[in-house]
Amino acid sequence: MDTYLIRTFGCQMNKHDSERVAGLLRAQGMRPVENAEDADVIVFMTCCVRENADERLRGQVASLKVLKPGGVGGPVIAVGGCIGQRDGQRLLDQLPHVDVVFGTHNISHLPVLIDAAYSQRKPQVEVLDESFEFASDLPGEREHPWHAWIPITVGCDNFCSYCVVPYVRGRERSRPLEQIVSQVEALVADGVLEVTLLGQNVNSYGRDLYGEPRFAEILRAVARTGVARVRFATSHPKDLSDATIAAMAEEPAVMPYLHLPVQSGSDRVLDLMNRVYTRDDYLGLVERLYSAIPGLALSTDVIVGFPGETEDDFNRTMDIVQRCHYDQAFTFIYSPREGTPAAEMDGAVDRAVVQARFDRLVEVVQASALNNNRRLVGTVTEVLFEGPSKRDPLILTGRTPGNKVAHVPVPPGRCADDFAGRILPVIIEEAQTWFLSARLGTNS
Numbered sequence: 001m002d003t004y005l006i007r008t009f010g011c012q013m014n015k016h017d018s019e020r021v022a023g024l025l026r027a028q029g030m031r032p033v034e035n036a037e038d039a040d041v042i043v044f045m046t047c048c049v050r051e052n053a054d055e056r057l058r059g060q061v062a063s064l065k066v067l068k069p070g071g072v073g074g075p076v077i078a079v080g081g082c083i084g085q086r087d088g089q090r091l092l093d094q095l096p097h098v099d100v101v102f103g104t105h106n107i108s109h110l111p112v113l114i115d116a117a118y119s120q121r122k123p124q125v126e127v128l129d130e131s132f133e134f135a136s137d138l139p140g141e142r143e144h145p146w147h148a149w150i151p152i153t154v155g156c157d158n159f160c161s162y163c164v165v166p167y168v169r170g171r172e173r174s175r176p177l178e179q180i181v182s183q184v185e186a187l188v189a190d191g192v193l194e195v196t197l198l199g200q201n202v203n204s205y206g207r208d209l210y211g212e213p214r215f216a217e218i219l220r221a222v223a224r225t226g227v228a229r230v231r232f233a234t235s236h237p238k239d240l241s242d243a244t245i246a247a248m249a250e251e252p253a254v255m256p257y258l259h260l261p262v263q264s265g266s267d268r269v270l271d272l273m274n275r276v277y278t279r280d281d282y283l284g285l286v287e288r289l290y291s292a293i294p295g296l297a298l299s300t301d302v303i304v305g306f307p308g309e310t311e312d313d314f315n316r317t318m319d320i321v322q323r324c325h326y327d328q329a330f331t332f333i334y335s336p337r338e339g340t341p342a343a344e345m346d347g348a349v350d351r352a353v354v355q356a357r358f359d360r361l362v363e364v365v366q367a368s369a370l371n372n373n374r375r376l377v378g379t380v381t382e383v384l385f386e387g388p389s390k391r392d393p394l395i396l397t398g399r400t401p402g403n404k405v406a407h408v409p410v411p412p413g414r415c416a417d418d419f420a421g422r423i424l425p426v427i428i429e430e431a432q433t434w435f436l437s438a439r440l441g442t443n444s
Contacts, residue, residue, distance in 0.1 A: 010047025016149035022141035049337035102309035105131030153199035203239035265320030297402030305354030308347030373431035
């Protein structure tokens with residue numbers, strides 16, 4: 001087997017895990033390809049947090065049946081991540097042309113499972129209940145040489161009533177602080193400019209190791225390694241401390257961007273969700289953030305149509321979204337997840353009502369994002385360029401400190417790839433809802 005293809009669904013942790021899978025397969029002497037028809041091994045890193053990701057996976061896997069006529073031969077198809085962890089053998093029963101099913105706790109075993117499936121022509125299923133390894137300890141193949149995902153915790157102890165993460169990722173475990181700092185220092189020496197600290201709830205980092213959260217400490221320590229940019233995700237409002245806000249405000253390398261899921265603006269719904277904060281708690285936190293961090297860009301998650309959501313509940317959500325002036329919001333229609341408390345709740349909201357609410361929410365979110373972007377027109381900021389736009393090779397694309405996408409024309413006589421992995425000043429000239437148009441500064 002010489003070639004592989006990895007398809008990734010879901011969160012940033014899955015992107016990190018996919019990089020580890022790529023590193024393992026590279027270590028086996030394999031090389032990546034872009035098309036399924038050219039791949040000897042196809043790996044799906046999956047998400048089961050929302051129904052649409054589940055459906056997309058099954059559709060894409062089903063489409064590969066044509067590569068395995070009669071159910072034999074063709075590429076080795078492996079399904080891992082959260083759906084693999086949740087469904088195990090059941091996934092193999094539903095999609096019999098899959099060759100390997102693995103979970104979230106045994107990424108390091110994947111090469112052995114692939115080899116066994118190939119040599120024995122027999123499906124392999126291995127799903128472990130817990131892990132004694134961190135995927136970060138495995139070899140990786142970074143998507144961009146200037147950026148690295150750094151998990152600081154895995155798993156989650158919050159048990160929000162709608163969420164499967166604690167069941168498929170396990171209970172929260174933190175990596176030692178010294179290990180994380182050493183990893184970042186090595187990455188900086190290797191040319192990495194930006195790191196993103198990852199966890200289902202980064203703000204509770206260290207509680208299991210040290211008896212209390214130490215996220216503010218690890219944030220400052222990483223910011224002082226010499227790395228140009230530090231980001232982190234995801235934060236839980238109940239655990240975001242004033243010490244962390246101070247670290248964000250005081251450490252120049254920490255980018256002025258925060259993803260802070262609100263989920264609902266109704267105290268009644270927040271209680272049903274087991275979010276352990278009130279709307280006033282959240283609004284007070286946002287007020288402190290905006291006061292401490294000038295120019296902060298704030299994003300969030302919102303669920304519409306949670307069981308029992310009334311029009312009044314939804315109006316409270318609309319109110320909090322308007323008051324927080326989000327730069328971006330990931331809006332979702334509630335979908336019941338098997339095994340979660342919310343899936344057993346009464347009060348399913350009529351689908352047409354949910355869709356109408358969702359559409360109203362999206363309008364407010366888009367208006368807020370556009371207004372925030374318009375305020376940036378005429379200002380100078382720095383962009384970490386990623387390379388050419390997917391739509392136009394003559395347009396550079398990158399991200400501002402506030403995590404906004406910026407598009408910049410390639411200077412005459414230059415190539416977009418010349419700018420990949422460089423941080424350069426730009427002047428914002430035009431604002432759209434989800435991106436900024438800019439030009440390079442005079443000294444770029």
